[in-house]
Amino acid sequence: MTELDKLLYLCGISGDYLDYGGQRREVPLALRQRVLRLMGMETADPAALAAAVERLDADLWRHWVPHYSIVAAGAPEIALRLHPAQLAANFTWELTQEDGEVLAGECRPDSLPEVGDYHADGARYSARQLPLPALAPGYHTLRVADGVQSASSRVMACPDRFYAPESPDRERLWGISCQLYTLRSARNWGVGDFTDLLELLPLAAAAGADLLGLNPLHATCSDSDAIASPYSPSDRRFLNPQYIDPEREPEWEAVAATLATAAWQERRARLQAAPLVDYEGVNQLKYEALEAMFNAFRQQQRRAGTERGRAFRRFVAAGGSVLEGFARYETRHNAWARTHGAEPQFFAWLQWLASCQLQHCQQVALDSGMRIGLMRDLAVGAVGRGCEVEQARGLYLTEASIGAPPDPFAPHGQDWGLPVPHPLRLRESGFRFFIDLLHQNMIACGALRVDHVMALMRLWWCLHDEDDNAGLYVFYPRDEMLALLRLESWRHRCVVVGEDLGVVPEEFRQAMQRSALLGNRLFYFEQHHDGRYRAPAEFAEEALLMVTNHDVPTLADWWQGSDLQRRRELGLIPDEAALTQQKQQREADRGQLRAWLDGNGLLPAAVGPELDMALCSAIHQACSRSASRLLLLQLEDLQLLVEPVNIPGTWREYPNWQRKQAQATVDIFAAAGVQALLAAVDVERRP
Incomplete structure (x- = not known):
């Protein structure tokens, strides 16, 4: 295997694939090298090529433990990777669990089973398997030391199967799906909102439904032509404010008398009666009201130090720099902010309202007797000009986009226009962004549908040039991402459905079956x-x-x-x-x-x-x-x-x-x- 072959393998860049008809297609080497360059790899200089392989392959062995370790919660094991001179040393280990409890022990590596080796720096490095006590599913911290130096690893203890509600008779549950924005009522503002959802939930539950499937509720780019598509979001970690019902909030009473004029009522009636959602009109109507309400909130709640004001401050504190970054993005890009001006706190406040109203919907679903309640939908990616890609720019490559290879329905393939995540940086970051994304989308629901779940294994990268068919598969750390999805499923008691329609590799089907996904x-x-x-x-x-x-x-x-x-x-x-x-x-x-x-x-x-x-x-x-x-x-x-x-x-x-x-x-x-x-x-x- 040449150095180039090694680098292509380590970066997950495929050399062939089976097309829709089952025929094997070879990927031109020039195309694969182009993807390497997009990933920041130098392919022309042999020394740089060798250095890249060294960094991705050998560097791992120069650290006792990786900066993160994904292990089985029931039988966790960590591989200590050691220079031969360290094998006879006495090591101690200390594991601080998520709840604060500390476990400790000691070992001598040469007495542990060898599970791998690697030749580098003129020496044979050895991986020795260190067994740990069974752990609760969660995020823990391991520290190992030999009396002179130490190393730490974030230990992610994952269950082997996805969460499922207790069901001795293996009930077959049913529910109803809807696009939330499509709901009609005599009171909404031209788009289905969380109050419309509150009306739907008890009716569905009374008929026997145990779940209600929704479209993605992600924040969209309000000044984009793609505003209508819930699968082309600005940021999947935040909610779309269009679903807020302003009239459910106490601040509405403070502004209704001056805001809801006859002309305003006529605008709302036109939006209600329209057969299609007028997103621009709805946003104008809602932002006009919500900004007035925010000003009332600042005067009546936050400055007065009421519980409602304190609840908002707690929400902002919990959101931290991520929420702050989203709010600042909105002040620059939101259509209302660009024409009327708005401060970041306003957009953080909108996220608070949306989050509270959505959580209330899930509680009503459960109180109505539903076993699962809301099933949210996680889109496969976010648009390049949106907040998610801007805030996590190092994680995404905007020079390529997610799509699908040619098939009978799309002979030139599909380009969904969503920047691709960089598989190496995803790993290097310890999957922190991925974990946060799952956490944010498992709040206020009992189930999550993961759109295009094959993205956990591979994505079709569309390369932007004159060749419509220029594309190839790039592989991702499937087992690690599936394990983390299982972990978050249990932490949130959230049923997970993987959208696996279309061409799915048999090995991925088997991985789904092993995990009960x-x-x-x-x-x-x-x-x-x-x-x-x-x-x-x-x-x-x-x-x-x-x-x-x-x-x-x-x-x-x-x-x-x-x-x-x-x-x-x-x-x-x-x-x-x-x-x-x-x-x-x-x-x-x-x-x-x-x-x-x-x-x-x-x-x-x-x-x-x-x-x-x-x-x-x-x-x-x-x-x-x-x-x-x-x-x-x-x-x-x-x-x-x-x-x-x-x-x-x-x-x-x-x-x-x-x-x-x-x-x-x-x-x-x-x-x-x-x-x-x-x-x-x-x-x-x-x-």
Whole structure:
């Protein structure tokens, strides 16, 4: 193996991959070298190349323990890497646990099992396995010393499986998914908010739902064209203030009389009535009110030293420099701040309001009887111009972006426009950013869906040049990141679902199974090779099954084939011949669906060209019989809506992430057909 080969391996840069059709594709060496240069590696100078390999490979052996150690909580072991002259020395170790308890011991390395060796500096270094007592899952500190010098390591003790609620009979829970901004009500300000969520939760719980899936709630760039997409956030560690209901806060009373004029009420009514969310209009209306409320808060609460003011100060103190950095970013980039001026404390205050309202929603979910409550969604990345990338710039490379290789749906591949994280810097930082990201997204929920969970193993890097297909896979520290995800899952008592749709390497599937990480399935894709839909008992047990989701057609759209015609009009289907072929395939799929329902004894007596409530209910009831541990129904399907939330591959061509629900939430659940559908689902899911 040459020095270049070693460096490519150590940096995780793949030399080949299997494409969508199972064919092996070689990655040009020039492309791989280009990625090395993006990572800051010199490839032309042999001395620099050798030095890079030395730093990544040999330096680890020159330290007794790494600066972090990820271990199994039940049987933790640390590898001491020692020069041969140190093997006979008497070592002491001291382990300070997260709760402050201290464990201690001593050892002589040459009496410990050898678990590896490395030749460097003219010597044979030896790794000796030091067993430690069982640890509670958490973050601990280990110090080892030989009487002359010492070394420390942050020990991250991780459970071997993900958190799951206690369930002796292995219940199959179900819930409803919605894009929060789509919710309608007579009182909101033109966008679904946390009070709308408070209305939805008891209604869903009363029908038997145990969880409610949400879109990502991340902070977005308010002055960006991508403001609508919850999957193109500014910062995944913070919340989008658009979901705040100003009228829930006591400061609203102080400003309502002067703010809520007839003209203001008319603006709000227009935003409410609009079929699409007008993000710019909503933000103008809300920021106008929230800034006035913040001024009232400063006068009435903070300066008076009330408990409400003290609670805000505690929130700011807990947020530390990260919250301060986000607030300062907002003063420079937020659309309202740039035109009206606003101080950092205002944006910290908005985060406090959003956090409190979201936490109240989760408490209401649990108080309503839900076993899990809210399921939040963690996007795969953040936009390059956003706060997250700016504040953690050393962690991201903006010269490449996350995407996907070519497939039949995207022959030129996909570029999601999100900067790639640097795998080496992720490790060098001890995964601190990753841990904080998980922590922030597991607050105020009972479950977390991790979008594109394969990112824990590898990401497709799109390289920005004239070649549309210029890209390759770069690998990440899978086992370490999965272990930390398990740890945070237990610390927050949070169920984790890994979105693993698409091409997933078998080794990653096996890693998910070993950890009991729930996968994500979509009903449309649950077919055998001959087109037959899987029998309910054949569905993956350790998974969340979605009947539909935000990236595929609604049931009504799919059944009547209007999605195909729309894709042709948008240029996503290249020509009429391809459209005809896809229509024929859809007709075959509809036939398979009818056969599937008939086999389950659920086929309605009359099935027409358009989806009706009888057929919709039959599909949901059959899906409810699946073996999958969790099931989500989409709110749009309960109303037989046709227009999709999002059409992948489009941006300006279709109003993605803007379409609202057709009805107010209370009216959806009052419909007799919806009540009957949910009752049938609940009966099927109960033991």
